[in-house]
Structures are given as structure tokens and as C-alpha cells.
Amino acid sequence: MDSPGKTLASAAARSGANPAESAFFDVFFNNSTEAIFITDPKGRLITANPSFIGITGVDLSAAVGLAPPILASEFHDREFYIALWRTLKRKGGWKGEILQRRASGEICREWLSISSHKNSGGEVTHYVGTFTDASNQMSQSFSKHYYDSLTKLPNRLLLQDRLEFMINHARRNNELMALLLLDVDRFKMINDTFGYEAGDALLQTTADRLLTCVRDVDVVFRSGDDEFAIILEEIAHPEDAAKVARRILKTCSEPLQIDNCEIYATICIGISIFPTDGDGKVQMLQNAEAAMHRAREMGLNCFEHYKPSMNARALERLTLESDLRNALGRCELCAFYQPQVEIKTGRVTGAEALLRWKHPELGMIPPTQFIPIAEDTGLILSIGEWVLRTACFEARKWQKGGAPFVVSVNLSANQFQQENLVSIVESSLSNAGMPPELLELEITESMSMKSPEETLKMLRNLKELGVRIAIDDFGTGYSSLSYLKRFPIDTLKIDRSFLMDIPDSTRDSEIVKAIIAMAHSLNLTVIAEGVEMEPQVQYLLQNGCEKMQGYLFSPPVPVPEFEKIWSIYK
Numbered sequence: 001m002d003s004p005g006k007t008l009a010s011a012a013a014r015s016g017a018n019p020a021e022s023a024f025f026d027v028f029f030n031n032s033t034e035a036i037f038i039t040d041p042k043g044r045l046i047t048a049n050p051s052f053i054g055i056t057g058v059d060l061s062a063a064v065g066l067a068p069p070i071l072a073s074e075f076h077d078r079e080f081y082i083a084l085w086r087t088l089k090r091k092g093g094w095k096g097e098i099l100q101r102r103a104s105g106e107i108c109r110e111w112l113s114i115s116s117h118k119n120s121g122g123e124v125t126h127y128v129g130t131f132t133d134a135s136n137q138m139s140q141s142f143s144k145h146y147y148d149s150l151t152k153l154p155n156r157l158l159l160q161d162r163l164e165f166m167i168n169h170a171r172r173n174n175e176l177m178a179l180l181l182l183d184v185d186r187f188k189m190i191n192d193t194f195g196y197e198a199g200d201a202l203l204q205t206t207a208d209r210l211l212t213c214v215r216d217v218d219v220v221f222r223s224g225d226d227e228f229a230i231i232l233e234e235i236a237h238p239e240d241a242a243k244v245a246r247r248i249l250k251t252c253s254e255p256l257q258i259d260n261c262e263i264y265a266t267i268c269i270g271i272s273i274f275p276t277d278g279d280g281k282v283q284m285l286q287n288a289e290a291a292m293h294r295a296r297e298m299g300l301n302c303f304e305h306y307k308p309s310m311n312a313r314a315l316e317r318l319t320l321e322s323d324l325r326n327a328l329g330r331c332e333l334c335a336f337y338q339p340q341v342e343i344k345t346g347r348v349t350g351a352e353a354l355l356r357w358k359h360p361e362l363g364m365i366p367p368t369q370f371i372p373i374a375e376d377t378g379l380i381l382s383i384g385e386w387v388l389r390t391a392c393f394e395a396r397k398w399q400k401g402g403a404p405f406v407v408s409v410n411l412s413a414n415q416f417q418q419e420n421l422v423s424i425v426e427s428s429l430s431n432a433g434m435p436p437e438l439l440e441l442e443i444t445e446s447m448s449m450k451s452p453e454e455t456l457k458m459l460r461n462l463k464e465l466g467v468r469i470a471i472d473d474f475g476t477g478y479s480s481l482s483y484l485k486r487f488p489i490d491t492l493k494i495d496r497s498f499l500m501d502i503p504d505s506t507r508d509s510e511i512v513k514a515i516i517a518m519a520h521s522l523n524l525t526v527i528a529e530g531v532e533m534e535p536q537v538q539y540l541l542q543n544g545c546e547k548m549q550g551y552l553f554s555p556p557v558p559v560p561e562f563e564k565i566w567s568i569y570k
């Protein structure tokens with residue numbers, strides 16, 4: 001192995017140069033502003049000049065015998081280097097741009113030229129590389145790699161890099177620094193409703209507004225589709241980050257004029273502080289993200305500082321998520337049935353299938369806790385299909401008893417967008433041998449109004465099968481009456497929140513009365529959800545509501561209990 005610090009002269013001497021040439025090479029090598037390095041035929045570093053050390057910051061004695069960093073940069077993949085070596089071997093040289101990380105952690109961009117040197121027998125004896133630091137001349141490809149083309153802000157890659165750099169800086173100087181992660185609330189909705197141009201304008205304006213809220217030394221990044229990040233360096237107190245967050249929320253909540261429309265976009269922000277909330281970039285990012293999720297749960301236009309309890313929640317959720325993946329296979333899911341009762345006669349005319357998860361350690365978990373996880377992970381598609389098949393199969397037994405019986409099954413938004421939903425419903429019916437008119441599919445009001453034209457199409461396809469459709473939780477979303485009129489629906493289910501205070505609350509009583517009247521004018525059956533007290537039943541009866549569902553008659557119950565109820569009240 002050649003010793004470190006060897007000059008070009010000795011390498012030149014070895015390749016047959018005379019002493020005068022060798023001395024000249026030596027001067028040139030040591031004084032060149034270009035970085036020069038020499039490797040053996042296997043690409044292992046033999047020596048490099050002072051400019052090489054200056055630009056890369058590497059410790060030459062440690063680097064000799066290894067691939068020089070420029071030939072093993074993390075920013076280029078294996079294929080890139082395979083192509084480089086192939087060209088070098090075939091043509092004797094290679095030129096191009098390389099990104100690499102200096103020993104300080106900073107990213108630099110270099111123009112590299114590398115050529116092979118052969119002996120008289122034609123064998124490669126050395127490779128000689130030269131490069132210059134071109135970091136200041138931002139090339140298009142560099143810019144594309146590290147900067148967002150829309151907002152011109154540095155992107156997630158640079159965020160990671162800068163964050164690490166700033167953490168090290170803060171650690172060395174015993175300083176506090178903050179990371180803010182920002183999510184534009186309802187960006188997707190704005191994109192879908194007003195189009196991509198409006199979405200882009202929103203992001204651009206948000207970027208501009210963020211820049212006005214921070215000091216010159218602070219850096220704003222576009223870290224994802226609708227996500228931004230800010231590094232606040234050298235803050236005196238965590239409250240300083242909160243002040244910036246408040247300023248951002250205020251600035252970004254100003255309406256935005258796009259295509260003659262006033263758009264209100266709000267932001268939620270999660271904050272992590274170095275060193276209290278993390279001692280490395282991974283933890284700082286994770287914790288700011290946990291805080292951002294918490295802020296989103298708190299509502300629109302909020303910010304949250306990271307708290308360790310957030311990780312406990314996230315961990316709990318992760319555990320539930322992995323358990324849920326196995327729940328179907330382990331037969332831990334089951335359907336409970338809640339009777340739906342005809343108010344006039346007190347007869348049970350159907351039941352709503354409501355999903356339950358019997359967790360082996362945590363006991364019975366209600367759907368409100370695990371359905372959001374199932375939706376986020378996509379598991380809802382298989383779970384939803386299972387509920388549908390199970391409900392059809394179980395209800396078919398009760399239907400065969402003679403009395404009419406409709407089973408209702410809830411559909412989630414993801415299922416409703418599933419292309420093969422119609423064929424899943426069709427095969428569930430045919431496997432159970434169930435007439436389609438005895439199955440009612442429930443979609444929520446907010447789900448149906450999200451993209452009403454799509455809803456209309458899907459509902460028409462489902463309706464062609466002959467199934468019934470119900471709008472669930474009616475009154476909690478914003479319905480367009482013109483769509484409600486066009487949707488081929490059969491039933492409106494009045495949300496429990498309107499029933500709670502009737503007949504005592506005049507306002508709620510009037511709302512319920514109006515919903516019943518409107519539903520009847522559209523020829524829809526009305527089911528009141530969450531009926532718990534007798535006076536509610538009287539009010540509903542007086543106002544012509546046909547059916548009810550609620551704890552007063554029965555909570556959702558397992559199959560054997562439901563069968564007892566059905567045998568008495570059918």
C-alpha cells in the first residue's frame with residue numbers, strides 16, 4: 001500500500017516521467033486550485049492534493065486505500081457509478097457533475113473529469129481525477145434535485161441536510177433551535193374543488209406568506225405536497241417558536257383571491273425543539289410530525305408543541321394498526337345488530353349491522369376507534385367486504401322466517417370509491433341468496449356530498465342491482481338539496497345529535513320536524529337514530545317519522561341476542 005501524502009511526482013516517476021517533469025508535476029499538483037486525486041486501477045485512493053482536501057474536508061491518511069468520496073457519493077446510485085466506470089474503461093475518460101457531501105455535512109456540487117493512465121502494455125496503472133467546486137453555480141439538475149420548482153423553496157432533501165447541520169451547530173454552541181412542520185388544511189379539497197391551478201396558487205401564496213413570518217436566518221422548506229417546514233435557529237426560548245407559529249396562523253388565515261373566489265386555507269403546525277424534543281434529525285422530524293397530527297386533531301388553524309404523550313398515542317395507534325392487520329384472519333371481528341323499529345306498530349322491520357372488534361388483550365374496541373385506522377391503512381376494503389358478506393349471510397336466516405326484514409350495512413368513503421364495489425355487492429347478495437331489495441347500504445351525508453357527481457354515478461350503478469340506499473347521519477354535513485333530489489335514495493337517517501334534546505329544545509324539535517317533512521316530500525322513509533327516551537318516540541310519532549333505532553328499544557347486540565328479539569318482535 002502506498003503511504004498517505006504521496007505526491008504526484010512519485011506517481012509520475014513510476015509512470016516513466018523524467019526527474020524535471022516529476023518536479024514540475026509536483027509543483028502543479030500542490031498548487032493547483034483544482035482538486036486532483038489519483039487512484040489505483042481498482043479505484044482506491046493513492047493520493048490527493050491540498051485542494052482536494054480543502055474542498056472535501058477529508059482526512060487523507062484515513063481515506064487512502066479506499067474509494068475517494070467523490071466516487072462513492074450517497075447522492076448517486078449504483079447504476080450511475082456502473083455507467084461511469086463502463087465509460088471510463090471503454091473511452092479512457094469520463095466527465096460530469098457529481099454531488100457529494102463534504103466532511104462538514106454540507107452538500108457540494110463538483111465538475112469531475114477523470115481519465116485512465118496506461119503503461120506501454122496497455123494496462124491501466126492509475127486513474128487521475130480532477131474537479132472544481134461548482135456549488136455556487138447552481139445547475140438546472142441540482143436545482144431540480146433540491147429545490148421545489150413551484151415555490152422555489154428548498155425541498156425535503158435539503159431539509160434533512162440542513163436540519164442535521166443546524167442540530168450539530170446548535171449542539172456545539174449549546175443553543176436551542178426549533179423545527180416547525182406545517183400542513184395546509186383542506187388542501188386536497190381546495191385542489192379537487194377549484195382545480196390544480198388554484199391549488200398551486202394557494203401553495204405559492206402560502207410559501208410567500210411564510211417567508212414574511214420568519215427572520216432572514218431562518219429557512220422555509222416545501223417538504224411535501226401540502227407540507228412546509230421551517231428551521232428556526234438560535235432561539236432564546238421555546239416560546240419564540242410559538243410566537244412565530246401564531247404569526248404564521250394569523251398571516252395564512254387571510255383569505256386568498258383565486259379566480260374571483262375567496263378561499264380560506266388554514267394551517268396546522270407541529271413544533272419540536274432541540275435538544276428537549278430530540279437529539280437528532282430523525283427524532284426531531286418524528287416529534288414535530290406527531291405534534292402536527294395532534295394539532296390537526298385539535299381543529300383547523302392550530303399549533304402544538306411536541307409532548308412525549310403524543311408518542312405514546314402514536315405507538316398505541318401503531319400497535320392497533322398491526323393488530324388490525326391480523327384481526328380478520330384471527331376471526332376477531334364480528335357484527336352486532338341493532339334493531340330498527342316501526343314506530344307505529346313497535347315491530348322490528350330490520351337491523352343495522354355494526355362492526356365490533358374483540359381484541360384479545362384490550363377487549364371490545366368500538367368502531368369509532370378502529371375504523372379511522374382501517375381507512376388510513378386501506379384495510380377498510382377487506383374489512384368492509386367482510387361485513388357486507390357476513391351481514392347478508394346472517395340476515396338471510398332471519399329473512400327466511402317469513403316477515404320482511406331489511407339489513408343495513410355501512411359503507412366507508414374508501415369502499416364507495418372502489419371500482420368493483422358493485423360486483424362485491426352483487427356477489428354478496430348472490431352468495432347469500434338474498435333478494436337485493438332486502439339490503440340497504442348506508443353512506444354518510446358528508447361522504448355523499450364530497451363529490452356529488454361521482455356519488456350520483458355510483459348510486460345509480462348500485463341502484464341498478466335493486467338494493468336500497470340510505471343517507472346516514474343526516475343533518476351533520478352540508479347537503480345540497482338539488483343533489484339530494486337527484487340521488488336515487490330510499491331512506492334518510494336523522495343524526496342522533498338532533499334527537500338528544502327533543503322535545504325540550506324547540507330549535508332541535510323544529511329541525512327534526514323539517515327534516516321529516518322534507519324527506520317525505522322526496523318520498524323517503526325516515527329513521528331517527530339514537531332514540532333513548534319515550535318523549536322522543538311521542539314527538540317522532542306525532543310528526544310522522546316511520547322508524548327509529550336506539551338504546552330505548554335495544555343497543556346493538558350479538559347474533560344470539562338479536563335472534564331472541566327478532567323472534568318476539570317480527
Ligand code: C2E
Nearest residue numbers: 354355366367368387410411412530531532549550551556
Ligand atoms: P352509525 O352508522 O351512525 O351507527 C349508529 C351508532 O350509534 C352506533 O355506534 C350505535 O351503537 C350508536 N347508537 C345507536 N343507538 C344509540 C343510542 O340510543 N344512543 C347512543 N348514544 N348511541 C346509539 P357504533 O356501533 O359505535 O358505530 C359508530 C359508527 O361506526 C357508525 O355510526 C358507523 O359510522 C361506523 N361503523 C360501524 N360499523 C361499521 C361498518 O361495518 N363499516 C363502516 N364503514 N362503518 C361502520
Ligand code: MG
Nearest residue numbers: 352410442472
Ligand atoms: Mg349507520
Ligand code: MG
Nearest residue numbers: 472473493529
Ligand atoms: Mg348514523
